[in-house]
Amino acid sequence: MSSKVTALLIDSNEPLNEKTKAYFQLCEEKLGLIPNVLKAYSFDDTKLRAFTDMYNDLMLADCGLTKLEREMIAVAVSAVNSCFYCLTAHGASVRELSGDPVLGELMVMNYRVAELSDRQRAMLDFAVKLTERPAEILESDRQALRDAGFSDRDIWDVASVAAFFNMSNRVAAATDMRPNDEYHSRAR
Numbered sequence: 207m208s209s210k211v212t213a214l215l216i217d218s219n220e221p222l223n224e225k226t227k228a229y230f231q232l233c234e235e236k237l238g239l240i241p242n243v244l245k246a247y248s249f250d251d252t253k254l255r256a257f258t259d260m261y262n263d264l265m266l267a268d269c270g271l272t273k274l275e276r277e278m279i280a281v282a283v284s285a286v287n288s289c290f291y292c293l294t295a296h297g298a299s300v301r302e303l304s305g306d307p308v309l310g311e312l313m314v315m316n317y318r319v320a321e322l323s324d325r326q327r328a329m330l331d332f333a334v335k336l337t338e339r340p341a342e343i344l345e346s347d348r349q350a351l352r353d354a355g356f357s358d359r360d361i362w363d364v365a366s367v368a369a370f371f372n373m374s375n376r377v378a379a380a381t382d383m384r385p386n387d388e389y390h391s392r393a394r
Contacts, residue, residue, distance in 0.1 A: 211242045213382035218249040226251060229258065239386050241295065243374070246383055264367050270360035271367070274303040275329060279367045281313040282330045286337045289375035294385035296371075301393035310393065328354035332361075333368040 222230070226248065233240045247254040265276050277299040284292035293314050301310030312320035317330050328350050336343060351361050377383070 210384050211245050212384070216249045220251065222248060223251055226254065239388050242384060242386050243291065243295075243378070246381065260370060264363070264370050269363050270357055271329075271363050274300065275326065276363075276367050277303055278313060278317070278326060278330060279333045279364060280371045281310075282317045282333055283337050283368050283371040284375055285314060285317070286334055287372065287375035287379070289371075289378050291378040291383045291385045292371060292375055294389045298389040298392040305393075307394050325354045325356070329356070329364055332364055336365060336368045337372055 230240045230244065233244065244254065244258065247257050265273070265280075271279075277296050280292055280296040281300055284296060297310050297314045300313050301307045304310065309320055317327075317334075322330070332343075332347055332351055335347060348358075348361055351364065352358075356364065
């Protein structure tokens with residue numbers, strides 16, 4: 207088991223504040239661990255709070271996308287970016303939420319070969335195009351999502367989740383962020 211979180215050695219000037227300690231305790235209770243991404247950001251409470259506020263809003267708040275769909279976007283984007291951290295952590299979430307370990311593995315390898323609904327395929331095609339070729343997004347791409355049943359608000363959320371994971375993937379790559387060992391065996 208590895209305890210490495212990132213390749214960077216950044217010490218905090220401040221001990222964790224009470225709000226962060228409580229948040230980490232909640233993670234331990236709900237997840238059985240403190241995700242390494244949170245540990246990585248914990249050197250700076252402002253950055254940690256910004257990251258967790260955005261993550262929690264995008265991934266956990268009520269919206270027109272299911273939690274599984276949001277996790278699928280995270281995995282499809284992370285596959286394009288070859289992000290080991292997010293493929294491991296969010297691949298585990300897809301396995302858990304879908305109850306289908308094969309779907310989780312196919313999503314990590316290539317979502318295009320997975321058995322997906324037309325809605326899910328349109329969503330992932332959009333997220334991947336936004337990741338690979340953002341300057342080529344056209345009205346026809348948004349219309350394809352509408353045709354698959356997404357509202358304009360849903361399209362905003364698909365784009366926001368994809369964009370968040372593109373940012374996260376780049377930070378994880380730059381810092382050699384490593385996922386918690388526990389993710390590797392979850393929901394298999």
